[in-house]
Amino acid sequence: MKIHEYQAKELFKKYGIPVPEERICHNLSEIQAAASEIGIPCVIKAQVMVGGRGKAGGIKIAKTEDEVKEYGEMILGMKIKGLEVKKVLVSEVVAIETEAYLGIVVDRTHKKVVVMSCKEGGVEIEEVARQNPEAINKVYADPVFGLFPHRARKVGLFLYSEPKVAFACASIAEKLYKLFIELDASLAEINPLVLDKSGNLIALDAKINFDDNGLYRHPDIEAMRDRFSEDENELLAREKDLSYVRLSGNIGCVVNGAGLAMATMDLVKHYGGEPANFLDIGGSSSPQKVMNALEILLKDENVRVIFFNIFGGITRCDDVANGILAAKEKLDIKQPIVARLTGTNEDKAMDILKEAGLIFASSMDEGAKKAIEVLKGV
Secondary structure, eight states, X not given: XXXXXXXXXXXXHHTTOOOOOEEEESSHHHHHHHHHHHOSSEEEEEOOSSSXXXXXXXXXXXXXXXXXXXXXXXXXXXXXXXXXXXXXXXXXXXXXXXXXXXXXXXXXXTTEEEEEEESOOSSOHHHHHHHOGGGEEEEEOBTTTBSOHHHHHHHHHHHOSSHHHXXXXXXXXXXXXXXXXXTTEEEEEEEEEXXXXXXXXXXXXXXXXXXXXXXXXXXXXXXXXXXXXXXXXXXXXXXXXXXXXXXXXXXXXXXSSHHHHHHXXXXXXXXXXXXXEEEEOOSSOOHHHHHHXXXXXXXXXXXXXXXXXEEESSSOHHHHHHHHHHHHHHHOOOSOEXXXXXXXXXXXXXXXXXXXXXXXXXXXXXXXXXXHHHHHHO
C-alpha cells in the first residue's frame, strides 16, 4: 500500500524526523490561507502517488500572492500520469546547501533490511543504481538486533564530513529504521534529505510503502489508503481475494501461485511477448474465482490474448475449466485463450473444454510461444 507525501511526513514527525512546515490543502482558499500562515515564498506541491511531479509542472515555487493563486489553480485538477490532483501540499521554502538520498528497503538477496544512502539527492535512485552503482552506500541491519548505532553512524559519515551533521544523519537513519520495522513498511525513503544553510537536516520529500500483509496490525495506516489514487481493477481484485497488477503488455496471464505467475511473465518476455498483468488466482480456486479473474483481466483494453498457465496441486484443473466455460458464456470473451492445464483432474478439465475453442499447450514454454504466435494473427 502506498500513501501520499504529506501522510508520510506526518509519520516522520511522529518518529522525530525533521520535516518542513507544511499544510495540506483541498481548494484554492485553503492554499491561499496556508501560504499566508507559512509565509511567501512557498512551495506548492501536487499530491499524487507517482513520480515525475516536478517535470509535469506539479511542483512550483510561488514568490507572490498572485503566483500562489495562479499555481494553486493550475495544479489543482491537473493530471499527472493519468491521476487527477485533488490535494496540494503548501510548504515553506528551504534554503538548500546540499541534497542526499536516504532510504530503507528489504534486500531479498541478502535476506536483510538495508539502509541505502547516496550523495546525489533529488534524483531517481533507480537511475543512479543503473548508471553509477558505486555511488550508493549500503549498510545492513541485523535481522535480530536491528540497526546498530555504529552502522547508523557509517551512514552519516558516508554522506557528511562534518561530525555534527553526520551524527544528526545517523539519528535520522535510526528513526527511519524504527519506523520501517514498527509499521511493517516495504519502503521508507527520504529524497532529498537536505542540509540547509543553517546546518540543519530536513526531509524535504517522503515516501513510504507498506506491506499489505501487515496492515491488519495497523488500522490507522489502512485508514490512510487513498482509493481514488489506486488502480480500480487492483482494488476490485483485492476485494475478490485475487492478486492483480496491471502491466503495459497485451498478453493477459491467469496463473495460480505467485512464483508461477512470475515465471510465466518471464517466459512470455523471453519469447518476445509482453505480459499485460500479474494475476494470481491462488489455490483452491472455485469456478467463480476464475470468472472474477477474467472479468477483471478483460477490463484492460490492451489484452488481446489470454494465457492460462495452471499447475493443479491444491487447485483443481476441472474447477478452472468450469470457470473458463462459465466466463465464456457470460462475458462474451472475444480474445483467443491459450491454456496449459496440468495436475489434479487435468483429464476432466480437457473433457470440459473440448468444445470451448481453446488452444491447448502441454508445457509452459509451448503455452508462451503459442500465445505469442496467436497474437500475431489477432
